[in-house]
Amino acid sequence: MATAWQGAKPSPERIFSTLTAYQQTAALKTAIELDIFTKIAEGADEASSLAKGVIASERGVRILCDYLTILGFLTKEQNRYALVPDSAVFLDRRSPACMASMSEFLGSDIGRQAFAGLTEAVRKGGTAMDRGDNTKPNDEIWVAFAKSMAPIAAPGAMFVAQLIGAAERAPCKVLDIAAGHGMYGITIAKQNPDAQVVALDWPAVLEVAKENAQAAGVSDRYTTRAGSAFEVDLGQDYDYVLLTNIFHHFDPRTCEILMRRVLAALKPGGKAITVECVPNEDRISPASAAGFSITMLASTDAGEAYTFSEYEEMFRKAGYAKSTLQQVPELPQRVLVSEKSA
């Protein structure tokens, strides 16, 4: 939010706006819940008509929309609101790239609960909650993740599919570990009619992935293995094993255990593809990737956003021949490709 404290420096403005930053989350969540953005895009652009459209009070809608304008999600001209381009693409439910569903996961009560215990988490070095080891289903969290976070995975999934040359249609066998919504594996299956995809996740989460696979028309080449990635038989002879947003939940020793299991399941010359927030070695840049560690401190026993040198070391110790790093355009995530010796 732009400053109103002007003149002399230093200023308490950043402190003030950070201590009230939680109000920004609440306002955007409410606007998405009431579907304010879609209704404005449909033409209800004044507080009075918008209030009727979303079934709310005019006063409440006016104050909310003024605040959304201040935050940069709307514009306001002569009491008419309009969507900025980001909102039109990502918050209008009619947009194919709509990411409004993200608020169900990112703005969830579980996240709030995790951060309510942040002081205790800093003291002990891990979450204050009792489910921080992430080796049990936690359906409440992961089904919400699978149901709401597919849209934000689309660019990363497309990047991975291109990276492994899915469009070249070579027959291949892919294991998608902690598949969630399944979009990574499904995108490969869509681009390559000769790809066989195996999705692994908790039973309730796999139901979401299977629905998405069916909707994408790839069900006939999509099978599942239900359970823990640390316990279930992973199968054999994979060309690629996808490890998307899973390592950040665990300590390095546990990551290495999973990396070894994956190595055994890969065919010679096969590749583990890791998609992760990977901060630079300074651990403070880029902001989105580096800032992710605090979420893991608040919500897991021992997870964080690891740097490339940490990943490289873990994969090396686990027996991989080499690892390389790629930035995913337009997203804070990066992709690591770790090869099994041929």
Next chain:
Amino acid sequence: MATAWQGAKPSPERIFSTLTAYQQTAALKTAIELDIFTKIAEGADEASSLAKGVIASERGVRILCDYLTILGFLTKEQNRYALVPDSAVFLDRRSPACMASMSEFLGSDIGRQAFAGLTEAVRKGGTAMDRGDNTKPNDEIWVAFAKSMAPIAAPGAMFVAQLIGAAERAPCKVLDIAAGHGMYGITIAKQNPDAQVVALDWPAVLEVAKENAQAAGVSDRYTTRAGSAFEVDLGQDYDYVLLTNIFHHFDPRTCEILMRRVLAALKPGGKAITVECVPNEDRISPASAAGFSITMLASTDAGEAYTFSEYEEMFRKAGYAKSTLQQVPELPQRVLVSEKSA
């Protein structure tokens, strides 16, 4: 937070960072609670020494301090943290301008509770909580306010004291309505040894103001009136009546009732001094003042941040001769001076 989504526009970055903005509040609150800033200023500038200093885990402290660096409260060079100037002035407990106590009010559970009901508040046009009329003591909130928000009032209080020429030492009688910490009246009393100050607030809140008056050495000219500003006998013949951060809790009709009571208590030619977040007529600038309305929507039945034209109309209807507006340097608040006819 700076972007990591680079390249093509539009980007979901603002949506993502807003949906996770509550984490920023939690992190700063935790850092203040653990007194991280003071300990760094005292020389414990690495995660290991800092962890010992604040009695927490090194891992937790490292992740927290990296995040505070990303948010702009610290710098990090070769794993040593240092305070940025804003943090040194306003977050080091040893600094005379320290505002760390603000987090007790701004980051309070009551605020969180109010914003948890924001969707309902937008629907009905007022808070979803049952204490939104602000005509009862609500000690839990207002004692916390009085105890924690004095530091941020200092520049505004100094501005008001100068505005009424307190340093010229003309005998005067001042009523401080909704005195809270009492800093506005106390600052006048400190500058003018011939000023008599009467503070009005709820009984428990006045205890805080009285302590502050004693600490400032002005107790002998500091008296109190306990109760509601709408019911208590305000007294007579005041030169100035201070109305700091009170009108935003009420609808215009209720504000006018209070303005009339104040008018009756002023001597001819006396002045009502209002200190408030006063947005421009567009209601979306300046950001801090305009953004305050959503806090009032979430937490009161009918309050908001009124524009100058709205205040002018209310004071005129209440019988004041004229109102003028002044910006308080370095703060988002503005000061209205409303005169009673001579």
